[in-house]
């Protein structure tokens with residue numbers, strides 16, 4: 001069964017850009033709920049419990065219809081959040097988390113990414129992905145849909161659900177996006 005992965009840093013490590021209260025709520029409540037609901041969906045399907053989450057999300061059409069939406073939403077939520085925590089870096093280790101991937105983040109891509117994040121309607125995510133032909137793409141997904149279900153390889157992902165930023169930023173999403181860039185690594 002799936003478990004909540006610990007954050008790779010302290011809850012207050014992303015201050016002042018993402019506040020401790022948001023991180024605690026986001027990780028301990030929201031992410032935990034995706035894990036719990038994914039486990040509940042898979043409980044009657046022991047043959048699926050041995051598969052990797054990536055395998056399920058890349059082949060959603062093979063998941064039994066009765067739990068396909070639950071795997072898409074809660075499995076996607078678990079995968080997306082696990083990825084999100086990994087790409088955020090506290091000031092103390094900026095530059096170390098993304099490695100070579102960081103070189104792809106040009107000013108032009110940052111602009112595309114921010115425009116896409118501001119245009120995201122409703123709850124969803126903005127992504128920088130590598131497509132199967134190797135080219136880069138900035139794209140949005142609704143809800144907890146994950147780019148790996150479309151055969152794309154995520155490089156960056158930003159959670160645009162209000163639970164990710166509303167405590168600190170309220171409706172100021174543009175400031176939240178700017179803060180996200182500051183948490184990645186220096187350009």
Ligand code: MN
Pocket residue numbers: 026030081159161163164
């Ligand atoms: Mn979230």
